[in-house]
Amino acid sequence: MQIDQQKCVACGNCIPVCPMGAISIDPLKNRASVNADECVECYTCFRGMSMEKLNPTMVRGIRGLLKLFRLRFDPEPDVCPTSAITPDEIAWPRIVRRAFSDPLVTHESTGVHGRGTEEVKTNDVTNRVGIGEVGYVVEFGRPTVGVRFRDIEKMTRALAAIGIDFEPRNPVTHLMTDKKTGKLRDDILNEKILSAIVEFKTRIENVPAVLEKVDQVSKTLETVVAVGVSTRCEQDGSSALDAVLAEEGFMSVRGKTNLGLGRRA
Amino acid sequence: MTNTLHRYGSGESFSDDYIVFAIPARGFNDNGAVEKLRQFLEIARKYKPVNMGDASHGSIFRPSKELNPTVHWRRDLSRDFDSVVSSVSCTTTVAAVFDNQDQAVAFIQELKEADLGLSINISTALDKAQQCARRAGVERHSVEYSLGFFGQTDRMADRHTLELSTMCGHGMLSFDFVRKLVEWVKQGRRTPEQASATLARFCSCGVFNPTRACRLFQESKGPSSSLMK
Numbered sequence: 247m248q249i250d251q252q253k254c255v256a257c258g259n260c261i262p263v264c265p266m267g268a269i270s271i272d273p274l275k276n277r278a279s280v281n282a283d284e285c286v287e288c289y290t291c292f293r294g295m296s297m298e299k300l301n302p303t304m305v306r307g308i309r310g311l312l313k314l315f316r317l318r319f320d321p322e323p324d325v326c327p328t329s330a331i332t333p334d335e336i337a338w339p340r341i342v343r344r345a346f347s348d349p350l351v352t353h354e355s356t357g358v359h360g361r362g363t364e365e366v367k368t369n370d371v372t373n374r375v376g377i378g379e380v381g382y383v384v385e386f387g388r389p390t391v392g393v394r395f396r397d398i399e400k401m402t403r404a405l406a407a408i409g410i411d412f413e414p415r416n417p418v419t420h421l422m423t424d425k426k427t428g429k430l431r432d433d434i435l436n437e438k439i440l441s442a443i444v445e446f447k448t449r450i451e452n453v454p455a456v457l458e459k460v461d462q463v464s465k466t467l468e469t470v471v472a473v474g475v476s477t478r479c480e481q482d483g484s485s486a487l488d489a490v491l492a493e494e495g496f497m498s499v500r501g502k503t504n505l506g507l508g509r510r511a
Numbered sequence: 512m513t514n515t516l517h518r519y520g521s522g523e524s525f526s527d528d529y530i531v532f533a534i535p536a537r538g539f540n541d542n543g544a545v546e547k548l549r550q551f552l553e554i555a556r557k558y559k560p561v562n563m564g565d566a567s568h569g570s571i572f573r574p575s576k577e578l579n580p581t582v583h584w585r586r587d588l589s590r591d592f593d594s595v596v597s598s599v600s601c602t603t604t605v606a607a608v609f610d611n612q613d614q615a616v617a618f619i620q621e622l623k624e625a626d627l628g629l630s631i632n633i634s635t636a637l638d639k640a641q642q643c644a645r646r647a648g649v650e651r652h653s654v655e656y657s658l659g660f661f662g663q664t665d666r667m668a669d670r671h672t673l674e675l676s677t678m679c680g681h682g683m684l685s686f687d688f689v690r691k692l693v694e695w696v697k698q699g700r701r702t703p704e705q706a707s708a709t710l711a712r713f714c715s716c717g718v719f720n721p722t723r724a725c726r727l728f729q730e731s732k733g734p735s736s737s738l739m740k
Binding site for chain 1: 515519522534634637647652654657673682686688695700
């Protein structure tokens with residue numbers, strides 16, 4: 247993403263909007279600019295902000311005049327007055343930034359918008375996670391902290407070392423050069439993204455060991471890790487995971503519940 | 512996509528937050544799913560959702576690319592339900608957000624009768640989701656638990672900012688932007704409703720809950736608030 251220097255009037259509206267804090271105003275030029283290394287190509291600024299198409303010279307003139315009298319205009323906070331935010335042409339490997347950061351981009355590997363798969367949201371149809379099994383979604387970088395792939399690789403390598411088989415349809419798995427060791431492509435390791443999800447499943451008895459490993463490795467990363475676990479319920483709606491999670495000291499409040507109304511066509 | 516799984520807050524904080532969504536299973540029932548997704552949204556409309564959206568095309572709150580300067584005094588806060596329904600054109604996830612359990616239950620009951628064949632999920636506090644399921648006459652099939660955050664949690668914001676920011680699970684609501692709007696509401700420069708609509712326009716899949724956001728903004732104005740770090 248870039249800011250058109252001819253159009254920018256340095257109003258500053260886009261600065262807090264950026265989830266990565268990658269936009270700032272250069273005091274010498276009096277224009278906003280994007281730190282390309284920090285920008286994750288999430289398109290939050292370009293798509294989320296509303297746009298006006300005002301004449302930049304006129305806007306700068308009015309702003310200068312108001313400043314002279316110590317007056318401040320109170321604009322809408324989500325408007326770029328001169329449509330100065332402009333997407334870049336991006337190429338590999340930078341393109342993975344957008345694929346993992348812009349929720350409106352569909353991953354070719356999954357056919358799903360976003361960073362993971364259908365998880366247990368379609369389990370009533372796919373039976374991906376059966377009774378006695380547990381699905382995991384280990385998400386890096388969220389909320390709005392961001393992550394580089396080299397941190398994700400630390401986790402995938404550690405998980406592979408304890409025998410984890412990664413979900414084949416997950417976008418991160420597609421970037422592995424060796425699924426047995428969790429090794430990711432070298433050319434993406436320094437790319438920064440808004441978030442990514444690593445998915446896999448185990449038997450329920452392995453939950454304590456897996457969560458301990460995730461916790462242990464997470465402490466060594468420069469980002470936050472959000473963890474979700476899922477399972478199929480019994481006929482009466484009960485979940486064997488309740489007792490396991492309680493035993494491990496997790497008091498989970500929030501969750502997603504599949505109501506079992508789906509079926510194969 | 513775990514975009515509503517890690518919404519931040521206590522169990523009580525989700526008492527006005529029920530997200531019901533439909534998703535086709537790729538390779539199993541996605542052929543012809545577009546019409547069923549539209550049907551889901553049409554049924555949802557009858558139960559007055561506070562937000563509704565399609566993960567490919569956006570929600571009832573949308574940014575505009577052709578504003579004129581009067582917007583700074585008269586911002587249109589109307590909600591565009593028609594565009595959400597009519598713009599569904601591909602296999603995707605559609606969602607409707609309700610701010611009370613009764614409407615969520617009534618919606619699920621009608622979905623059950625409509626028998627769309629798509630997977631239907633509800634995202635809220637786990638105990639409230641089970642209440643909804645049972646009141647609607649179904650037992651839950653599968654459940655996914657949020658275990659919270661690991662790692663460098665000191666890089667996250669304070670809990671009040673997180674409650675607002677994580678309502679867009681895709682991370683489109685930056686901590687700084689939430690803090691800015693909280694401050695503006697406290698200063699009386701924007702109402703909670705205006706600030707909520709502003710945040711909602713950044714959530715592209717329509718799961719942001721403006722009712723809950725209004726309540727959180729309103730609470731931020733209280734004397735005991737510690738919203739700012």
